[in-house]
Amino acid sequence: MKLAKITFRAAGVWGLLVLLPMYFLLDMVGRQDPPAVTHPEFYYGFVGVALVWQLAFFVIGSDPRRYRPMMPITMAEKFFHVATMATLYLQGRMNIRQFAFNTPDLLWGVLFVIAFLKTPASADRRDT
Numbered sequence: 598m599k600l601a602k603i604t605f606r607a608a609g610v611w612g613l614l615v616l617l618p619m620y621f622l623l624d625m626v627g628r629q630d631p632p633a634v635t636h637p638e639f640y641y642g643f644v645g646v647a648l649v650w651q652l653a654f655f656v657i658g659s660d661p662r663r664y665r666p667m668m669p670i671t672m673a674e675k676f677f678h679v680a681t682m683a684t685l686y687l688q689g690r691m692n693i694r695q696f697a698f699n700t701p702d703l704l705w706g707v708l709f710v711i712a713f714l715k716t717p718a719s720a721d722r723r724d725t
Contacts, residue, residue, distance in 0.1 A: 598661050601712035605658030605671075608705050612651035615701075619644045630695060650674055661716045668713040675706030 623640055627633030634640050654671065657664040679702050686696040 598716055601661035601668075601716045602658050604708045604712045605654045605661065608708070609651045609654035609658065611701070611705070612647065612654065616644055616648050616651065630692075661712065662719050665713065665716050665718060668709060668716070672706050672709045672713070675702045675709060679703045679706065 620641070623634055623637060626640075650671075653667065657667055657671065661668075679699060682691070682696055682699040682702075685691045686693070
């Protein structure tokens, strides 16, 4: 269970470090990878939702056995994101540098799978 605590807490910290600066980088994103973002609501909406997931990672890391049922959802969050980015790359809609920026999510997804497998199911589950 220690692995799950470390993994989910580290994922939360990593996510905060990567995502929080994005609130201040909208114009730079447009300059670095033209064209400019024309729908900031999608950009900021993504950043906001992604930040909320980091909070969920901290919650799971606080008590992995209790929150083990949430772990497959965190895996889906990572793997769907990577699959989406891979599809965009294969369609030629993003370059390799842009795609590579998303590869840590694949690593986190794999670590989430390992943490899930190593975390015992709660012994005192109550169906209500």
